[in-house]
Amino acid sequence: MEPGYFTETDSAEVVIARNADAKSQRLQQVMAVLTRHIHAAVKEIEPTTEEWMTALQFLTATGQMCSDWRQEYILFSDIMGVSMLVDAINNRKPSGASESTVLGPFHLADAPELPMGANICLDAKGEPMLVRGRILDTAGKPIAHAKIDVWQANDEGFYDVQQKGIQPDFNLRGVFRTGADGRYWFKGVKPKFYPIPDDGPVGKLLAALGRHPFRPAHLHYILEAQGFDTLVTHIFDPDDPYIHSDAVFGVKHSLLAKFDLITDPARIKAEGMDGPFHLVEHDFVLAAKA
């Protein structure tokens, strides 16, 4: 049967029928679902022509903000909770495995591999922190030769790549490999909360929504080991003022670590530290490849 002409009532189905000869079934399915949902949203919202133009101008400005260094559409997806939703759908884990969260834009693929225990803070700025734990499988067995790629913001809330010429290159990043006991340990500085890049259309949208742009203090990890799913995750400071309102919804209960301030001189000496420091102990559990 010939599909009918466009009407307000049949709008979505008329458009979907027009895509009947799509080259890919997946594209056809995705476009049908999007068409149905977008038409339903427009019918519910009933935007004025001016409001619709404002929406299109927002998308235009978002595209214009994108460059080799800036992905404003990912930020849009982040603040809408869509990045975390896609992450959740693609990283369903068996019980007991550590949970994933967003990668974020500040990972560098070529961070230096360092000896276990190294200090990733290259400018001696910030409150010292010792981070340690084990990389385990879901049966609690240590994973040897696991690769731990870690990166963090400094105590002012900036990554090295945001402060070229101010922070040394590769400050607060490093790659470590576990030995047979699956243990890891390294030194850094206590991270601080920071705003996601908010000088573009997404920042304006957050402000218009009465939302702040901050992410609570965290350390980023990518954990890789042969035979296991790669885990992209963070650990968070549970006492951070923004722990309940992460701008990108990245916090999960299981990712809350403990940042214990150690001031006892005997413990400081026993841990080989020079003065008071934050001790962060956190084990990660990797899921075996299906």
Ligand code: BEZ
């Ligand atoms: C980050 O944690 O590095 C990050 C994540 C999402 C958006 C911006 C920054």
Ligand code: FE
């Ligand atoms: Fe981050």
